[in-house]
Amino acid sequence: MKLTRRGFNAAAGAAGLTLGLGTATQVFGAGDAKPKVVVIGGGTGGATAARYVAKDSKGGIDVTLIEPTKRYYTCYFSNLYIGGFRDYESLGHSYDKLASEYGINVVHDWAVSVDRKKKVVVLGSGAMVPYDKLIVSPGIDLKFESVAEGYSLADQAIYPHAWKSGTQAKLLKAKVEGMKQGGTFVMVPPPNPFRCPPGPYERISMIANYFKKNNPKAKIIVLDPKDKFSKMGLFKDGWERHYKGMIDWMPLSTLGGLKGIDTSTGEFKTDLDTFKADAGCVIPANTSGHIARIAGLANDKGWCPIEPASMKSQVDGDIYVIGDASVASAMPKSGFSANSQAKVCAMAVRGELTKSKVFPAKFANTCWSLIGPDDGIKVGATYKAGAKKIEPTAKFISKTGEDADLRKATYEESVGWYDGITKDIFG
Ligand SMILES: Cc1cc2nc3c(=O)[nH]c(=O)nc-3n(C[C@H](O)[C@H](O)[C@H](O)COP(=O)(O)OP(=O)(O)OC[C@H]3O[C@@H](n4cnc5c(N)ncnc54)[C@H](O)[C@@H]3O)c2cc1C
Known part of the structure; x- marks a missing residue:
């Protein structure tokens, strides 16, 4: 399917189209003999x-990246921003190098549908982008209606989730800083599975760190829809050491679940009691990004099954799903995992399109968390592609009682990781 010149102009104008190497017609591949890879989600x-396909094919593959925002703000380290350890702009990354150095056609628009029969992605502007191979990485959507009676999407302005890239993190920080002295902050983590399993608990630590300095009589009440969480022993040990008496974590078995939220009074109702919030953070259940679901790539649980050796969709042989939207079995939904899966996927895509050599898939993940100043912990593993699932090959985790130097080194390692991974993603 070709894009007409009129259609292209409209698309370029409406979407603020950024061109890499190509001319207008090359962007959408009319008459171009090169194989075309389209990536949804930047x-x-x-x-x-996108970067690895473009870099390793050395111009042999036309790569188009579709992403609505012009600057990507990482969720990773956004907790550190809330805790006062980073500034907001340090989380932001531009697409300029992907276009200027790697020749990727970066198109700032939404993918609104995928015509899998015709192998075309339809953009919000109406433009159509043909592909030979499509890589889908739209991250997550939030199931606002699943939280509790009385809670809906509009309430994200009152109790920000800050669980997707963007300004919600700023809003949450403002809520934390604006809470009255000695007030109660209510935190509702999401049920499994969700992106960044230690993330809500690192966030609790960072909010407590802010309160310790600026609002020392404040309390944090955690109404958890689960009975256990990632690095639980390490976090609880850290909370006891840094924030004694400030954090009250309540599991599902104690609460009996969240039954209702009255946003006008700040009341959170559970079987156990009703808790009154002066400020709060509610993170709804996660599901795969909408575009993956409407493209028919998700299972009945809302996540996209893949073949472990390549991240190819089990539903469509010309589509790959990576990152949080995929079913990656033992691998947690993390930025480290998404980056690792993307490289396996890029190699497989190149192999299919250019017959380049494909090596056995190897994956890795580490999730670092900061509990207090210079008190870093981590959990991680390496993985291989099993016949049906991604399987762990080795695991590691920090231990309670580690000395302060090791914890500081772990934190510093995470800062090095952040610098390294963002360079690996954006060039
Ligand atoms: C508070 C917090 C802390 C975290 N800390 C860590 C950490 O320390 N370490 C770690 O490894 N991970 C961490 N994570 C997890 C990490 O952010 C995610 O796992 C990672 O971003 C997943 O990558 P992705 O590509 O699947 O999704 P994303 O990075 O969310 O990217 C999805 C992109 O797709 C775009 N998109 C969506 N729909 C469309 C569409 N229809 N058309 C075009 N584009 C679309 C979006 O705009 C977005 O830019 C954290 C997450 C949170 C919330």
Whole structure:
């Protein structure tokens, strides 16, 4: 399917189209003999995949990256921003190098549908982008209606989730800083599975760190829809050491679940009691990004099954799903994982399109968390592609009682990781 010149102009104008190497017609591949890879989502998974396909094919493959925002703000380290350890702009990354140095056609628009029969992605502007291989990395959507009676999408302005890239993190920080002295902050983590399993608990630590300095009589009440969480022993040990008496974590078995939220009074109702919030953070259940679901790539649980050796969709042989939207079995939904899966996927895509050599898939993940100043912990693993699932090959985790030097080194390692991965994603 070709894009007409009129259609292209409209698309370029409406979408603020950024061109890489090509001319207008090359962007959408009319008459171009090169194989075409289209990537939906310029976050951690998508931007890595686009860069690796472009870089390693050395101009042999036409790569188009579709992403609505012009600057990507990482969720990773956004907790550190809330805790006062980073500034907001340090989380932002531009797409300029992907276009200027790697020749990727970066198109700032939404992918609104995928015509899998015709192998075309339809953009919000109406433009159509044909592909030979499509890589889908739209991250997550939030199931606002699943939280509790009385809670809906509009309430994200009152109790920000800050669980997707963008300004919600700023809003949450303002809520934390604006809470009255000695007030109660209510935190509702999401049920499994969700992106960044230690993330809500690092966030609790960072909010507590802010309160310790600026609002020392404040309390944090955690109404958890689960009975356990990632690095639980390490976090609880850290909370006891840094924030004694400030954090009250309540599991599902104690609460009996969240039954309702009255946003006008700040009341959170559970079987156990009703808790009154002066400020709060509610993170709804996660599901795969809308575009993956409407393209028919998701299972009945809302996540996209893949073949472990390549991240190819189990539903469509010309589509790959990477990052949080995929079913990556033992691998947690993290930026580290998405970046690692993107490289496996890029190699497989190149192999299919240019017959380049494909090596056995190897994946890795580490999730670092900061509990207090210079008190870093981590959990991680390496993985291989099993016959049906991605399987761990080795695991590691920090231990309670580690000395302060090791914890500081772990934190510093995470800062090095951040600098390294963002360079690996955006060039
Ligand atoms: C508070 C917090 C802390 C975290 N900390 C860590 C950490 O320390 N380490 C770590 O490894 N991970 C961490 N994560 C997890 C990490 O952010 C995600 O796992 C990672 O971003 C997943 O990458 P992705 O490509 O799947 O999705 P994303 O990075 O979210 O990218 C998805 C992109 O797709 C775009 N998109 C969506 N729909 C469309 C569409 N229809 N058309 C075009 N584009 C579309 C979006 O605009 C977005 O840019 C954290 C997450 C949170 C919330």
